Amino acid sequence: MHPNSLAMFRKHVLPLLCDGMDVLEIGPGGYPAACLEAVGAAGLRINYFCCDAHRQRRLERALRSAPLAAGCLAAALLRMTGPYRVAMDDARFDAVFSANVLQHVQRPWLWYGELARIVRPGGFVATVAPATWRQDRCAGFDGWRLLPDAYRELHAAAGLETVSLAMECLDEAGARTLGGGLMLDCAAVARRPLAGAGAVL
Numbered sequence: 720m721h722p723n724s725l726a727m728f729r730k731h732v733l734p735l736l737c738d739g740m741d742v743l744e745i746g747p748g749g750y751p752a753a754c755l756e757a758v759g760a761a762g763l764r765i766n767y768f769c770c771d772a773h774r775q776r777r778l779e780r781a782l783r784s785a786p787l788a789a790g791c792l793a794a795a796l797l798r799m800t801g802p803y804r805v806a807m808d809d810a811r812f813d814a815v816f817s818a819n820v821l822q823h824v825q826r827p828w829l830w831y832g833e834l835a836r837i838v839r840p841g842g843f844v845a846t847v848a849p850a851t852w853r854q855d856r857c858a859g860f861d862g863w864r865l866l867p868d869a870y871r872e873l874h875a876a877a878g879l880e881t882v883s884l885a886m887e888c889l890d891e892a893g894a895r896t897l898g899g900g901l902m903l904d905c906a907a908v909a910r911r912p913l914a915g916a917g918a919v920l
Contacts (some may be wrong), residue, residue: 720753723904724818726889728754731906732816732845739792739811743768743805743837746820751788754818759790768812769799770805773859788846799903803829807837810911814843822855822863831877838911844879845859846870850886852901864892870907879909 735879736742736758742765743755751759755767771778776795787794798806803826816836824830848865855861860878865873867884874881888901 720748720819721849721852721904722748723890723891723902724849724886725753725757727758727847727885727887727906728816728818729887730889731759731846731908732818733763734774735843735845735908736765737813737820738764739766741766741768743770743812743815745769745796745817745834746771746773746823746876747778748910750794750877751790752905754816755788755790759788762789764792766788766793768797768848769772769794770799772802775799776793776849780840801831802826805833805837809836810839811837812842812894813839814844814845816843816847818847819849821846821865822852822858825860825862827863827865827873828876831873831879835879835911837875840876840911840913842911843882843908844874844877844911845906845908847904847906850905852902852904864903867905867907868907870905874907874909877909878911882908882910882914884908 747769782796800806815838871881885906886903888903
């Protein structure tokens with residue numbers, strides 16, 4: 720994970736998590752991944768679930784062989800039955816998050832709809848993704864650099880309420896540049912509304 724993305728996770732997503740939550744990470748890339756390590760370093764203990772459409776076997780091996788990571792009360796790998804479908808019941812998680820994933824999702828409007836399906840009413844969907852970084856040709860599809868307004872529209876289309884949007888660089892010393900400027904990430908946090916609740920932002 721890029722240092723700025725992890726810094727954005729710590730600032731904008733980690734404060735949403737509480738002990739005992741059921742939390743799903745989409746696309747961790749490994750176990751324990753950087754975000755989960757940040758959860759453990761913060762002294763939190765969560766029920767950790769993960770899924771990754773492209774690294775399923777690698778995650779299976781890691782979860783079988785590695786001890787339970789700091790920050791976990793329990794850990795489990797979920798199957799994906801399609802690129803935009805997690806094998807899980809509706810309204811299952813208190814929070815769903817991803818970091819450095821959305822730019823590789825070909826149809827993010829379908830992806831957000833699935834995240835909205837599996838998060839509980841009142842639960843959070845949080846995404847950290849590059850806004851201005853150069854294209855990564857090593858990662859297969861890499862097609863999106865979204866600004867805050869785009870996240871607001873994706874949230875609305877999925878029936879989510881936007882809670883917060885931030886676009887910034889917290890790692891100026893280490894950030895690579897694009898066209899002479901700092902490479903920025905967006906952190907977008909949304910919530911599945913409770914019945915009768917209005918939008919926050």
